[in-house]
Amino acid sequence: MIKVICTSVARLPAQLAEGERAFTYFKSAKRDGVGTIAKSWHGSLKRKGFRPSPAAWDFVQFCLAVCATDLCAMRSTSADGWTRTIELSVGLHEPLRWNPWKEQLEQLLKVLTGDYWTLIFTDAGVPPPLGRFTTKDQDCVSLLSGGLDSLIGGLDLVAQGRHPLFVSQLAHEDSERQRHYATLLGGADAHYQWSHGISFKGPREPSTRGRSLAFYAFAVLAASRLRAARPTIYIPENGFICVNPPLVPGRVSSLSTRTTHPLFISKLQQVLDGLGIAVQLDLPYRFRTKGQMMNECLDQPRLQALASDTTSCGRFRTYNRTHCGRCVPCMIRRAAFGAWTSGADATRYVFPNLVGSDKSSGPDDPMAVALAVLTARDRGIDRFLGASLAFAPITERPQYRSVLTNGIDELEALLTGDRLL
The missing domain is CATH 3.40.50.620 (HUPs)
Structure with a gap:
């Protein structure tokens, strides 16, 4: 089991158990083996007039503690090379408020990360910043x-x-x-x-x-x-x-x-x-594909000016801040531009065509998309989806089924245009 403690500097244990990791909020403990979360941020927020409720502030501390744990807990050390078993001690300002939600939060984290989480809430958090609060004009x-x-x-x-x-x-x-x-x-x-x-x-x-x-x-x-x-x-x-x-x-x-x-x-x-x-x-676009979002955007002139400048690539850093053109996000992006009737794709891609991109490093995403498209085409969309819509209320399943069907259609048009199908 991976054990992690997130705490204020003042409440950091003098000694950590064997294999235990620790992080301190907003201030460095200046101790070997102890990490830091958002150093100096608390003071910055206070100076900028933030005065969040204790509940909202503890949510911030909880989320940052999970992020720190996720980053330091190596999946390669687990039995299957992926699924981790994690015990996280989260320092909060008002921990008693959180105890009734312990199991639900553990399940939420399992949905998000696929790991088994045990959460322990302690009073070792940092109080919220008490800035000179003024509301902002946005709605x-x-x-x-x-x-x-x-x-x-x-x-x-x-x-x-x-x-x-x-x-x-x-x-x-x-x-x-x-x-x-x-x-x-x-x-x-x-x-x-x-x-x-x-x-x-x-x-x-x-x-x-x-x-x-x-x-x-x-x-x-x-x-x-x-x-x-x-x-x-x-x-x-x-x-x-x-x-x-x-x-x-x-x-x-x-x-x-x-x-x-x-x-x-x-x-x-x-x-x-x-x-x-x-x-x-x-989630305002949960029933829309990326292509539909582009076509239905309420400010087409600005979208035309900015769309190609946006970033979608899952390997943007790998290719020196250039879209690869072959990862799943890039393919969905290219398919959306292909479905867009009001503009053209001026994005620079390392692989502007999927044919021949198989010589690159990384997972074979074009083959995975091709198999998905062929499954939906030959055996029906429901065979492709399997249990993917089990989460949805019965009344919303037709809309989710529709957006996924349309998404596969956009991808099929891309693969056909690139002569991969």
Whole structure:
């Protein structure tokens, strides 16, 4: 079992058990083998006028603790090379509020990361920052990654007369792009851009299934600045990626990311409600493909100007900040541009055609997509989907089935155009 403690510096145990890992919130313990989470961030938030409720602040501490654990716990050391068994001791400001939600949170993390979690809530957290609070003028929060879906989400909200507060997770490749989009859409004072700031010595687990929790933590923190009693947090992601059906039988469970899966979002909403954190999570495009999002975008001129500049690639860093063109996100992107009737794809791809891209390194994603398309074509969409829609209420299954059918159709058009089929 992997054991991790996340605590304030003052409550850090004098000695750690054999094999135990520890992280301190917002301040370095200056001790060998002890990592740090978001150093100096607490003071920065106070200076900027943040005064979140204890419940919202503890949600931030919880999410950052999970992110730190996810990064330091190597999957390669587990029996099957993937599934970890983790005991996480989370220091909180008000831990008693969290105890009734222990099992639900453990299940939520299992959905997200595919691991077995045991959570222990302690009072070793840091109190919330008590800044000189003033509300901001925006009326909702929207996640802004620098990707195409989040750009469309922002464009649509502004076109509808909304005033979103954009929240980004710092990414070396996309930080400037995030700032540019946020300023363009909401002005210079409509954007928070934060990093989890997790530092420690030793190897880092690359799968980072838990990293998205930091994004949700940042969104909840940003929402605490708004005037609305229950602000909406918009998560702009197309429905095909939300559900992320396994393309081939081997890509199941946490091998396919669950970051924006409707089941995960609904479980997260239940926890937030139970903890008394008054925000509403919204997946506005869960019944739309990426191609449909592009065609239905309410600001086509701006989309035409910016779409090719956005980032979608799962291996953007691997190829020196260039889209590879052959990973699943790139193929969905290219397929969406192919379905878009109002513009053309000016993105530069390392592999502009899937034929011949098999000589590159990395998983054979084009073959997985081809097998998925052929399964849906030859044996029907329901055979391809299998149990992928078991999570959905009966009334919503036809809409999820439709978005996944349309998504496969967009991908089939891409593969046919590249003469891979």
